[in-house]
Amino acid sequence: MKIDLIAGARPNFVKIAAIITAIRNSTQSFNFRLIHTGQHYDHNMSGNFFTDLNIPLPDFNLEAGSGSQAEQTASIMIGYEKLLNSFKPDICIVVGDVTSSMACAITAKKQNIELAHIEAGIRSGDMSMPEEINRIIIDSISDYFFTTSRDATENLIRAGHHKETIFFVGNTMIDTLLMHKPQFRPPEIWHELKLEKKQYVILTLHRPDNVDEISKLSRTLQTIEENSRGLPIIFPAHPRTAKIIQSQKPNSKNLHFTPPLGYLEFNFLVINSKLVITDSGGITEETTVLNVPCITLRDNTERPETVTIGTNELAGSNPENLPFYLKKLFDGKWKPGQIPEFWDGNAGKRIVEVLGRLYFAFIF
Structure with missing residues (x-):
């Protein structure tokens, strides 16, 4: 064939x-x-x-x-x-x-x-x-x-x-994740910031609804920082998102931007993080299998099993919803996740x- x-x-x-x-x-x-x-x-x-x-x-x-x-x-x-x-x-x-x-x-x-x-x-x-x-x-x-x-x-x-x-x-995304899990490796930012396991947050945003309006993006970043209990927030920024952010020159002591990371480096950060905040569907699948709490900044998802079975919560695209979920995490009340069939x-x-x-x- x-x-x-x-x-x-x-x-x-x-x-x-x-x-x-x-x-x-x-x-x-x-x-x-x-x-x-x-x-x-x-x-x-x-x-x-x-x-x-x-x-x-x-x-x-x-x-x-x-x-x-x-x-x-x-x-x-x-x-x-x-x-x-x-x-x-x-x-x-x-x-x-x-x-x-x-x-x-x-x-x-x-x-x-x-x-x-x-x-x-x-x-x-x-x-x-x-x-x-x-x-x-x-x-x-x-x-x-x-x-x-x-x-x-x-x-x-x-x-x-x-x-x-x-x-x-x-x-198949999970096939690749499990196959390469033993090869996950720390990126430079892990060493530069002296990050510790479960003591930082990963953030990824790229959807137009979340990043195109700079005032909304600024509110989202500010809300995450104000409710993350001082933990470092690592933001591997999509090139399109990075361009928008750089135009505003944000000043933050806890928010750390990095270029897109390689697969093995990014998932090293994910598996060792306390929380992932994202608008990516694929990342919600990976966090479910890696048993990492995940907040999705979208009003809907094409991967409902990550919510009904996995570790993902659908918070919506309004940044005002975030404090509820972040408090839930830091209060130790996050739901236990399971791995979907197959x-x-x-x-x-x-x-x-x-x-x-x-x-x-x-x-x-």
Whole structure:
């Protein structure tokens, strides 16, 4: 079976790494090419992932670069179409909900190539999120669906997809997390600030609703600092967020900014932190498995199991809600978390087993 694996943004590489590992360990006849769309082009956002996650350098880089979502989508589609005109795989596999996945899914489908979506069926119900639109588009044209939860499976069934095309396999992001956990390593800021285990807070923000309005971002940062009992707050800032913050030159003794960290360094900070505050869906999955309390600054989530089962609390996007949750944490009243079904490090293996069965169906 000839497979195209599509990746373009930081979360894609984490998810795709588990698939590559499973393919390498499989006895099936698989050939894959890894296609980097170039959606994340900053080295800290994608480059060092190849080393950290032990995945090969891309066979092709479409070099989409910066631009509006429409510009990135167009650039990716044009680049991928050129590749498909010279070589067509048996199946195109896209992961998650970023622009790269949506653009390549459409391009492959228009070339009559079978399409599989990993992390299919998750829904936030919030159409103001570009990711939600991407999810719906990808799922509407996919042939095969690999889900991370039974809720996601039910979402697909309600949308009219046939059960025999849906496979509940678990979470490939957790495969990668568990595989590389022994290699987590401290970043420079750990030593510079003399950080101690469970004595600091991790903060990540990147969604427009949280960072585009500078007055709201300032209120959020101030509220976190005022209610964190003097603990250091480590903020690895997304390049887009860093640019907004730097324009205001904030002055704070407890808030420490750092560029985006490598996968192994960032998760070292996460696993040793007292709390993570974020608006990232993927980080809520990782904190759930690492048993680290997490506050999500969003009004909704496409990963409800991190709240109902895991260590995550959905605080909403209003910074005035934060003191309640921070007090709850410091009072020792945070809920105990559990690990969702099939988040066990074997999702990639299950996916490759399904692909093997599909390949058998293809040739016969």
